[in-house]
Amino acid sequence: MKDAGGSEDMTLAFELTALRSLANPSTVFANTRQWTSYTGIVSEEPTHALTNYARSRRIRQDFFSGPDGKAGTLEKVKSQFESERYVFVGTDEDDRELAESVGWEYLDVREAADAADWELRDEEAEAESGREDWP
Structure with missing residues (x-):
């Protein structure tokens, strides 16, 4: 996911x-961590769950x-972590907006997984086996 110039300042x-x-x-x-400056997780879930x-x-x-939610967190991160690029990996049109x-x-996330060679979960197989991915 590096940009065309190979920048890792993301x-x-x-x-x-x-x-x-x-x-x-x-x-x-x-x-x-090999090609970003900072990486984190954002969610509307309670902080303890995250x-x-x-x-x-x-x-x-x-x-x-x-407590600022996703939008507030992304705004705060952008003001506190200086980078050339800020990239948000999400799942739907709401995340894009x-x-x-x-x-x-x-x-x-599907494009990111393809570009970076990350494996996506097989949710159907997990549902059939009764496995859940949470706390």
Whole structure:
């Protein structure tokens, strides 16, 4: 996901739903650390749920949503973390509109996974086996 010039000066934010759609979110985070300046998770979920998700997967984030919600978090991150690019990885048109409204680039998680060689979860197989991906 580097830009055409090969810049690694990027702040990357995953919407929690997008991150949960990946088969190995901790591996993805480790991978992104090689080519981003800052990486974090944003969500409307309560802070404790987001923290539990990250902690249980040993994900070390540079930032995460607080009481300001996704839009407030993205605005705050942009003002506090200086980067050439700000990229928000999401799952739907609402995420795209949010990114655009706060001046971030938007990238659908399926496109990101394809570009970076990340594996998506097989939700059908997990549903059949009774496995759930949460706390």
